[in-house]
Amino acid sequence: MELGIGMFGDLSIDPQTGKPRSAQLKLQEILEQIKLADDIGLDVFGLGEHHRPDYAVSSPEIVLAAAASITKNIKLTSTVTVLSSAEPVKVYQDFSTIDLISNGRAEIGVGRGSFIESFPLFGYDLKNYDQLFEEKLDLLLNINNNEVVNWKGELRAPLINQMVLPRASNNGQLPIWIAVGGTPQSVLRAAVLGLPLIVAIIGGMPKQFQPLIEYYKEQYVKHGHDINKMQVGIHSHAFVADNEANADGYYQNYAAQMDRVGASRGWPPYTKMQYDGGRSKEGALFIGEAAAVTDKILYMHEMFGITRFIGHMDVGDPSHQEMMRSIELFGAKVAPAVRKALTK
Template sequence: MEIGISTFLEATNDLTTGKAVNHAERLRHAVEEIVLADQVGLDVYGVGEHHRADYAGSAPAIVLAAAAAMTKRIRLTSAVTVLSSDDPVRVYQAFSTLDGISNGRAEIMAGRGSFIESFPLFGYDLHDYDELFEEKLELLLAIRASEKVSWRGGHRPAFQNLGVYPRSVQDPLPVWIASGGNPESAVRAGMLGLPIAFAIIGGMPESFAPLVNLYKEAAARAGHDPAKLQIATHSHGFVSDTTEQAADAFFLPTQAQMNVIGRERGWSQPYSRATFDAARSLRGALYVGDPEYVAEKIILLRKNLGVTRFFLHVNVGTMPHKETLRAIELLGTKVAPIVREELARLEG
């Protein structure tokens, strides 16, 4: 089972100073985080694409490429690429370039995006939300399958028998489907035989079991071997030396950012400490605690959903860089070994 980090490169107000984090500084910190994650034995680091003032990750491939030459083993992925508002040719080129720099460690996680700022920014109509993703995913998969491609669709200029370069080191370049829990996304990924990543940021992770089954059933109907499919989850969380330290450090920045999002989306209730504490219970969706407790929750996730990869999303709101580095260190040196040893015992 792979364990890694995902981030949106938050650049929200630092609650200790009241000032927003500088985007350039956050980008440099991200490179430090990736290098450390590689050094402590984590398997993957993902950067999400957003086009807002409170996140610095509008170009994940560039951030990942900055760290690629300084790392040796860790896989480097978007988390996610908002494919609906991007050009699949440029997406492939960016990540095949990253694949070359990293010598075969790049991945694309393609999604429609839970934030919509990129649509007006790049001139797309939200009425075409689903159609855009389906068409652009089809083109992206055609490009990764063949050096030269002919294409005609409804949302991009046509081209005839043109090559797309550079080609990736990996053949094919890994493409995941990212889903927030949409059944149609699970079926689409299964039919295509693509790995899937579920964002589980609320409720109980075990409630995603029907979606996992739907994904595997769709794959089997399409002739793919469900046993070979990869399933990832992405959940918010934080690791400290003690559970109390982790909870106290993570709550206020998380509350601040969740309330910003809640106001934008019209949530009826503000994010409270009671909500937070309930979510970090054993069956909840927050992975906040000391290494032993976070490992216990990941093992339970494996038992309930059969996941092959787990992303701990650090951070939700701005936190001190030293604390983030410590969380990454603990995830790699303490949590991951506990999980791997226990799964080897249970499944070996």
């Protein structure tokens, strides 16, 4: 099982001014954190796309390109690229460029987008939410498989004998993961296409997602794909602390960000009871000391048979020092313990 870290570039809000902290400083910190993840032997790093004042990253591919030049082994992926409001030709070009810079370490995670700010920003109509994703995924896959592209859809101008360059290092092909939040339609799409699936499990109980992942596996095989090539991952909020007091104290950061997001979605205030429940064995938060996080990842592997786990670590913008320590503990304690357990 591959183990990695994901981030959105959360920016904490100054309570005195009401303004987010410096995006410039946050981006510099993220690059240091990615380098540490690589140095400590983690398998993958993912970066998500947002267009809000409380997130520093609107262009994951730019940050990943910078990371490609300072890392050696870690895979670099988007978690996710909001493909519905992106241009598939440019998405492929950007990530194939990252791939060439990194000597073959780039991947793309694509999703429909649970945040919708990018749609009006780039001039897309939300009434086409589903059709945009279906068409653009079809085009991206066409580009991924063909240097010369011939494609026609309804919401974008056709491509006729168009070369898309540069080509990625593995015969022009990049790994493309489908990221889902829990809708059967999205899971079925990934299974039919034979694409790797990553499920965002950030609330409730992971066990609730078991039928969905089993459905993916069943449909993947039913549609003629090789079960030995099947890849399933989960992406969940995580934070590894030195002790229980630090893990408990992280609630303040976590709740602050959940409330900021929730304010625009009509959610009630996030409570300590929710936090503690999420940290329990059956909850969706991988927040605690190294041993507790290790046990929970192994429990997810037992439950789902996952091949990848990405711990989303910067919710609420913990300090750079706290982030570096969490990554260090994840790489030096959690990852070796998980790998050892899975080789028995």
